[in-house]
Amino acid sequence: MSQKFINSHAVVYKKFGDPRKVLELDTLKIPAEPEKEQCLIEWLASPVNPLDINRVEGNYAFREEPPVIGGTEGVGRVVKAGPNSRFRAGDHVTVFSATTPFWAEYGVIDDDELVKVDNRIPVELAATLMINPPTAWLMLNDYVKLEKGDYVIQNAANSGVGRNVIEMCKAFGYKSINIVRNRDNIDILKTDLWKIGADHVFTEEEFKEGSRKFLKSINARPKLALNGVGGKSALQISSVLEKGGTCITYGGMSKKAHEFTTSALVFNDIIARGISVGMWARQEGNLDAWNHCMQEVQKLAVSGKITAIPMEKVALSDFKKAINRSYDDRTVKQLLIMGGKNATSSRL
Amino acid sequence: MSQKFINSHAVVYKKFGDPRKVLELDTLKIPAEPEKEQCLIEWLASPVNPLDINRVEGNYAFREEPPVIGGTEGVGRVVKAGPNSRFRAGDHVTVFSATTPFWAEYGVIDDDELVKVDNRIPVELAATLMINPPTAWLMLNDYVKLEKGDYVIQNAANSGVGRNVIEMCKAFGYKSINIVRNRDNIDILKTDLWKIGADHVFTEEEFKEGSRKFLKSINARPKLALNGVGGKSALQISSVLEKGGTCITYGGMSKKAHEFTTSALVFNDIIARGISVGMWARQEGNLDAWNHCMQEVQKLAVSGKITAIPMEKVALSDFKKAINRSYDDRTVKQLLIMGGKNATSSRL
Structure with missing residues (x-):
């Protein structure tokens, strides 16, 4: 035959x-x-x-x-x-x-x-479902122990990963501080991100100008910074971390090297690292954790908590x-x- | 009285x-x-x-x-x-x-x-004795498990910390790759660093030009990078680390932010962190480790292994x-x- x-x-x-x-x-x-x-x-x-x-x-x-x-x-x-x-x-x-x-x-x-x-x-x-949502999920679950009410800061907040981070922070009870590049119709974008659960949205310029006042108003520092941009934007979000905080890089949209200040690294004791979800999943010993991550991501997707x-x-x-x-x-x-x-x- | x-x-x-x-x-x-x-x-x-x-x-x-x-x-x-x-x-x-x-x-x-x-x-x-030698000692002992023959790369190799790193690598059986800024009489400086135990010494330009060939010749990658400079120099030494390697920043002589590539953070999974020895020693739970560090540093000083x-x-x-x-x-x-x-x- x-x-x-x-x-x-x-x-x-x-x-x-x-x-x-x-x-x-x-x-x-x-x-x-x-x-x-x-x-x-x-x-x-x-x-x-x-x-x-x-x-x-x-x-x-x-x-x-x-x-x-x-x-x-x-x-x-x-x-x-x-x-x-x-x-x-x-x-x-x-x-x-x-x-x-x-x-x-x-x-x-x-x-x-x-x-x-x-x-x-x-x-x-x-x-x-296989790249952005697990990237967001692993960054929020696998590096820093977060409690309800803790702050997470991110740039590229309107990217695929960024939006999943906003939705997952909402689902897990964390507060998200979201930085986006300025653009025409920035208010439409902000409204869009608020709708999916963003707690705070700033353009890079707004955050540069007002971060001191804002951080004073919330009386807290983020424990985790998520960086998909690089360059000075990495510096911006990693500089406001609480002592010993972690900055995780998952992309470099600006095509510039990721910058961190001496003060953040040496005196604020931050840890900067990176994640590639493909490599993470294939790393020896990570298979069970990866399957668990994908189960959780699918639950969030079925319940409409991520979109x-x-x-x-x-x-x-x-x-x-x-x-x-x-x-x-x-x-x-x-x-x-x-x-x-x-x-x-x-x-x- | x-x-x-x-x-x-x-x-x-x-x-x-x-x-x-x-x-x-x-x-x-x-x-x-x-x-x-x-x-x-x-x-x-x-x-x-x-x-x-x-x-x-x-x-x-x-x-x-x-x-x-x-x-x-x-x-x-x-x-x-x-x-x-x-x-x-x-x-x-x-x-x-x-x-x-x-x-x-x-x-x-x-x-x-x-x-x-x-x-x-x-x-x-x-x-x-209280700043540079313990900074070098802690960076070599407290972050990455090094074995005899392992490579350590550093910039600012002629600084106080840098020279202690060279001497301690020699004392512990690690191989040091040392980057210095170019200057008049560079050969005198190189000879000086070789004398105190440096295995390899390059100017930034020499290493930029020849790192690929050099790394091939030693058939190894450093596990640890020690950064006292910042800017592109941090990028240079952190980019040649082995997968999962660590870059520790202890200073920022260039007064520029420390740069790391997307490739190093995301795909090579490096960890970038920093140390201030004063803060380290005063951190809760570190007192015994600090006393041990200073005992070891004094032993090295008495025996002439650091100068x-x-x-x-x-x-x-x-x-x-x-x-x-x-x-x-x-x-x-x-x-x-x-x-x-x-x-x-x-x-x-």
Whole structure:
């Protein structure tokens, strides 16, 4: 009996380069019958992350040689489970791997690599569940012992991680102090962040000007600073920590080195460290803690305590539009929709 | 019976300001008979540290309101011990306190505050034993578990702390990689550092150019980076750490914020922290560890495994010369000699 295949569109790159130039739509043949412990997956959605851009450019720490299918996180639905698979048709799943080909209509994946995603979680959030929410969760749970009412300060408060931090602080009873870059319509952004649970929102300039007065008014110092920006912004949030506080870096959007003052390090005894959730999860001895983290994140997602960031949905066949927009306007995340029924723009 | 006094010259400041202007020689009356648990001390020598300058300027973290006698570390000899004192005349002693008046000929100090210094330790080293050597010792012993043959990298390798780090690495069997600023006669400096036990010495430019090749040649990465400079120099030494390595900041000579890359923090999982030995020693629960540290430092000093940095001795009465020179040429430490017999320049 000859093996059957199905056609799957996929966004691939055959050499490193500018994603706007080197990414192309290809058609791949996918085995229609998964083996014993495999599943045939129909991919539903996958975001365009900065990480994806870096990977295509060849600038990411882990360089996977092309040809490669794009995408680093997403969600799919099991179309057909192999005879010994622990999954069922209809299950929502994701994959935790740096090299999973999400930007495609279909894929056959080993059970080992699949993670069950609660079907009640909205697709937009399910597609972005494996990087930002666990980053936020681990930073709030794994470094500093926080009590209800304690303060957490962060920059990049409107980023995916930033918004999850706001929502989780709200859920856990911590107070969040949120720094954002100034922009047109800053009041709309502030209102948006207040709505999802932010306690305090400042532009960098407002905080520079008013931090002394503000800290006096709350009569407390944050124990934890979360830094996704770098440069002077890292200095700003780490300088107001309480003695012995911790600053965790998870990104460097400013593309500048992270700055800390002598006073913060030497006299205020702060600890500066970093987290890459992918590396954290794969670190020896962290597997149980990682599974626990993902369970907690899914609970928060099911109960609506964390939500997806604003996203623009684009059909897989229109991927160029999503890639271009992710350069033009980084405030709205681009989400590729691949699901068989929605893979072409005419159907969205 | 009326109390007897002795006259003691002292270098004092009566208001904060430029030390070259506000420091002046005064004559104080010191009780000639120490009480039960006190000692009359003849101060022998005290260095001019950057910390002293900052204190006089009013720029140090702990602001003690003038009038104040200068100096933050030094060594003295017990002239007369009180009836219940645990010290004997002739004992060498120092004081561990941020507010001890070292820049004077005589003082009466409570036993509680006095620390015995082994009389075999040369006066230059004894006078500079309480800040730099324990800073170096704690950084090498208290943060990272080092094994013989492990690499330690540092900047400011020619500073007081830097030279102690070199000597202690040698004594403990660690390999030191030492970065210095380029200067005239760099070869003389390199030879000097090799002589006291440096394994590798580079200028910042040499290390920038050749670090990749060098690290390949030793086939290892340092576990520990020691930073007394800040700015890009912190970035340089922290970027070559092994995964999970630690960078400890003890000073910021460049007066620039300390920089760390996203890659070092996020993907190489380094930890950046700081130490102030004064605060460390006074931290709750650290007293036994501090005493142990000082015992070990004294052993190293007695056996000649750590040595004093190059010093220029200046009589107390010539203090202005020492203060001015500490601005003009920071490569040679200024040591004030106060001992009754040497307090005036004509006797030096």
